[in-house]
Amino acid sequence: MTTAHHAPAGKAHNARSVAAHLAAVTDLLAPLAAESRAEVVLLPDALGRALVHGILAPLNLPPFANSQMDGYAVRSADIPDGGAELRIMPPIPAGSSPQPLGPGAAAPIMTGAMIPAGADAVVPIEKAVPDHFLPEGDGRVVSLPATAPGTYVRAAGSDIAAGERALAARTCLGPAQLGLLAALGMAEVEVYRTVTVLLVTTGDEVVEPGQALPEGKIYDSNGTLLEAAMTQAGLHVRRAGISTDSPAELQALLRTEGRDTDLIVTTGGVSKGAYEVVRQAMAEQPVDFLHVAMQPGGPQGIGTFDGVPFLGFPGNPVSCLVSFEMFLRPALSALLGAPAPRLPLRARLDLDGHDRQLTSPGSKHQVRRGNLQPDGTVRLEGGESSHLMHALAGSNVLVHIPEGVTELGAGEEVEVWML
Numbered sequence: 001m002t003t004a005h006h007a008p009a010g011k012a013h014n015a016r017s018v019a020a021h022l023a024a025v026t027d028l029l030a031p032l033a034a035e036s037r038a039e040v041v042l043l044p045d046a047l048g049r050a051l052v053h054g055i056l057a058p059l060n061l062p063p064f065a066n067s068q069m070d071g072y073a074v075r076s077a078d079i080p081d082g083g084a085e086l087r088i089m090p091p092i093p094a095g096s097s098p099q100p101l102g103p104g105a106a107a108p109i110m111t112g113a114m115i116p117a118g119a120d121a122v123v124p125i126e127k128a129v130p131d132h133f134l135p136e137g138d139g140r141v142v143s144l145p146a147t148a149p150g151t152y153v154r155a156a157g158s159d160i161a162a163g164e165r166a167l168a169a170r171t172c173l174g175p176a177q178l179g180l181l182a183a184l185g186m187a188e189v190e191v192y193r194t195v196t197v198l199l200v201t202t203g204d205e206v207v208e209p210g211q212a213l214p215e216g217k218i219y220d221s222n223g224t225l226l227e228a229a230m231t232q233a234g235l236h237v238r239r240a241g242i243s244t245d246s247p248a249e250l251q252a253l254l255r256t257e258g259r260d261t262d263l264i265v266t267t268g269g270v271s272k273g274a275y276e277v278v279r280q281a282m283a284e285q286p287v288d289f290l291h292v293a294m295q296p297g298g299p300q301g302i303g304t305f306d307g308v309p310f311l312g313f314p315g316n317p318v319s320c321l322v323s324f325e326m327f328l329r330p331a332l333s334a335l336l337g338a339p340a341p342r343l344p345l346r347a348r349l350d351l352d353g354h355d356r357q358l359t360s361p362g363s364k365h366q367v368r369r370g371n372l373q374p375d376g377t378v379r380l381e382g383g384e385s386s387h388l389m390h391a392l393a394g395s396n397v398l399v400h401i402p403e404g405v406t407e408l409g410a411g412e413e414v415e416v417w418m419l
């Protein structure tokens with residue numbers, strides 16, 4: 001194991017740090033967290049969305065003391081150490097409201113059924129003699145062993161008591177959180193409105209998949225890649241197809257399709273080429289084109305187009321996905337609570353023979369792609385180049401090499417985000 005080499009964080013010329021760009025994206029999108037964007041929806045429609053307000057439990061869970069086993073409800077004080085024979089009372093099925101249990105008696109009780117007043121423990125049927133429920137009739141008795149008070153009784157409020165905080169504001173609602181709200185008797189919940197994104201890919205070289213591929217052209221992978229990533233993150237994606245490299249056409253497209261969207265995202269056309277369509281289409285708009293000290297995903301556009309928040313991601317496929325994961329996803333998580341942030345994990349680098357050292361430009365935060373393995377090590381997939389779609393498809397994590405780090409050896413720890 002070697003030690004990470006650090007270099008002074010001398011940034012690329014005028015580059016903005018990852019943290020500063022994330023803060024700028026978060027500021028741009030802050031209006032999405034306005035109270036006016038709250039809506040009440042049925043629980044199944046709230047999956048993947050975030051709570052606007054914290055929720056206090058309106059009732060105890062469980063609402064009443066109930067049995068954890070099929071067996072006999074008893075008064076524990078009735079049974080001495082050597083056991084006792086008790087009179088069998090009418091059975092208590094789940095869902096019924098039982099009669100109080102008198103002294104010297106045992107009531108057959110089913111899992112989930114309410115503990116009768118007077119009873120304080122349950123003896124499972126397996127410990128009874130006989131060890132099966134008897135048909136109803138007079139004069140029946142059962143022998144039961146001694147049992148401590150509270151045994152197999154699920155106390156009222158033992159999961160959550162009425163008035164306690166069930167969920168915090170901005171909790172992302174997954175299956176368990178929605179299940180809890182249902183258990184608390186709620187049919188609806190107040191969540192933030194879904195964010196609608198207009199997604200436009202650009203470039204005269206880019207063709208829709210399914211079409212013939214003329215020489216010099218490539219298929220549009222970014223549209224599908226980002227639409228899938230955004231949809232999985234809970235955004236509502238409107239696709240406006242592929243824009244040509246004509247700035248006037250892109251402007252017209254954004255004006256017709258961009259109406260009523262919360263955000264416009266483009267890919268491509270933001271760097272230093274001779275035909276940077278996005279830069280040109282935004283010339284009259286308050287949009288900054290800048291370089292973030294990150295690789296891939298360095299060139300970025302940010303601002304508004306006719307008042308609609310705008311993010312211009314770079315055209316390389318890995319660059320646009322990394323831009324989404326590093327900026328848009330975390331900004332929405334911070335503002336709205338949804339999508340849930342990526343869980344940062346630590347993993348040890350598994351560098352195979354020919355690649356004994358991982359190098360990174362110290363002036364940038366590098367994001368590599370890799371595979372986290374069950375033993376807690378991570379193997380890099382492909383090199384650092386941002387056109388490597390196949391290597392991305394074979395990866396399950398993003399691997400972070402922060403600004404200032406220039407070399408990492410096998411066995412050293414890195415932060416990874418599960419994809």
Ligand SMILES: Nc1nc2c(c(=O)[nH]1)N[C@H]1C(S)=C(S)[C@@H](COP(=O)(O)OP(=O)(O)OC[C@H]3O[C@@H](n4cnc5c(N)ncnc54)[C@H](O)[C@@H]3O)O[C@H]1N2
Nearest residue numbers: 201203206219220221222268269270271272314315316319
């Ligand atoms: N002289 C410089 N050239 C470049 C720089 C630079 O700083 N100086 N930065 C490089 C980096 S880093 C990136 S990232 C790209 C960003 O370029 P653009 O955002 O302007 O994107 P394009 O030039 O339009 O395309 C880049 C690359 O990606 C391919 N592409 C574009 N759209 C799609 C799509 N929808 N599906 C699949 N592939 C796509 C495109 O064909 C190019 O190969 O600029 C570098 N250059």
Ligand code: MOO
Nearest residue numbers: 296297298319386
């Ligand atoms: O910033 Mo680019 O995304 O390195 O290819």
